[in-house]
Amino acid sequence: MLAAATLLPIGSASADPVPPDSGPQAELVPGMPLDVLPLWQTDTPDQATAPQVYTPSVEEDAVEPQDAPEEAYDRVEYVDPIDALGGVKCSEETGPQQRQVEQWLKLPVDGEQSAADCRAIRAFQVKHKIKPAIGFAGPVTWATMQLVSAGKNPNADKKCPVRRYRVVCVDLDRQLTWVQEGKHVVFGPVPIRSGREGYGTRTGWHAVYWRHKNHVSSLYNSPMPYSQFFSGGQAFHGVYASIFTPIGSRGCVNLLLDDARELWGLLKQSDRVYVWGHRSEP
Numbered sequence: 001m002l003a004a005a006t007l008l009p010i011g012s013a014s015a016d017p018v019p020p021d022s023g024p025q026a027e028l029v030p031g032m033p034l035d036v037l038p039l040w041q042t043d044t045p046d047q048a049t050a051p052q053v054y055t056p057s058v059e060e061d062a063v064e065p066q067d068a069p070e071e072a073y074d075r076v077e078y079v080d081p082i083d084a085l086g087g088v089k090c091s092e093e094t095g096p097q098q099r100q101v102e103q104w105l106k107l108p109v110d111g112e113q114s115a116a117d118c119r120a121i122r123a124f125q126v127k128h129k130i131k132p133a134i135g136f137a138g139p140v141t142w143a144t145m146q147l148v149s150a151g152k153n154p155n156a157d158k159k160c161p162v163r164r165y166r167v168v169c170v171d172l173d174r175q176l177t178w179v180q181e182g183k184h185v186v187f188g189p190v191p192i193r194s195g196r197e198g199y200g201t202r203t204g205w206h207a208v209y210w211r212h213k214n215h216v217s218s219l220y221n222s223p224m225p226y227s228q229f230f231s232g233g234q235a236f237h238g239v240y241a242s243i244f245t246p247i248g249s250r251g252c253v254n255l256l257l258d259d260a261r262e263l264w265g266l267l268k269q270s271d272r273v274y275v276w277g278h279r280s281e282p
Helices: 058-062 098-104 113-126 139-150 257-266
Strands: 166-171 174-179 184-191 204-207 210-216 223-231 234-239 253-256 272-275
Touching: 058 210, 098 113, 098 139, 113 139, 139 174, 174 234, 184 253, 184 257, 204 223, 223 257, 234 257, 253 257
Parallel strands: 166 272, 234 253
Antiparallel strands: 166 174, 174 184, 204 272, 210 223, 223 234
């Protein structure tokens, strides 16, 4: 996916970078035995170029994408490799979101892990079913805090333009999306996974130009259920794995499958999309 803010013409693939190999691409690892999580849970099969637009048949649209495995969306924290070895009850390691988490929990903000920090972080992780609850201030814990803070008024900072018509708001800073009609939030906020460095989700105004319920990536031959394309090959779509990963997508806005299904039922072609901010990665 491209990081540029300008939209390439449909079919213009010459400027698309070559996607990196799939698999873990960060210093953090899932806080559980690595053989438990399939490799594809660390990446997503996003569309690298604009898809071929066509009108799906009634028979095709009648097929609903398969449900995700029950454990697919477990909130598994990405932790320091030392902590991933097992047997750790309270992490002594400073997490990549240490300062943000300390501030959110109203702890002394020094960016260094302490026993008091660990106890407070662990309590939050237990409450929100984040595993392993060892007090490591990682990306899953911070993403959950962002979602909790957004509450019922995600546009409190007025960063998403208020219009009389429906607007899909995509906040890359907090990795959240919601839909508003005027000032009324009609969907979300829900967590997302946007484009990684070099494949950033394009910011600015867009419009949903094609909806394909059972889309399959032409590059990776992998499902992109409930795809709603808004900028070239970038689309809202569900994934069958965790979206709480240290590394972002290849440009698409990844959603939990249930959220993608609900968004599909709400949006129509030509609905407006506004994207702003920047995804931070460890």
